[in-house]
Amino acid sequence: MMENKLDGNAAAGTLQEIFPFEMTLAQATCAGCGATDVIGALAAYMHGMGTVIRCPSCDTVLIRVVQAKGRYWLDMRGVRVLQISVEA
Ligand SMILES: [Zn+2]
Secondary structure, three states: OOOEEEEHHHHHHHHHHHOOOOHHHOEEEEOOOOOEEEHHHOEEEEEOOEEEEEOOOOOOEEEEEEEEOOEEEEEOOOEEEEEOOOOO
């Protein structure tokens, strides 16, 4: 299946349905290489099954979101630390 490579801002809509924070401004630390980037700057792949967000440095899958059967399936095993600003 073809994937569309976009930046993390493209995943904002999906993430906003799950998290009550501005997730594109949250910072994720990659479990693979330790790089920390705001989610809006990460590589996002949108396809029919859902959204995959990858580390731009080492290509580790950081976040995988699938919506199916009336629920979200959120796989965040590639994120070591998620920093969320409390300021709007
Ligand atoms: Zn990485």
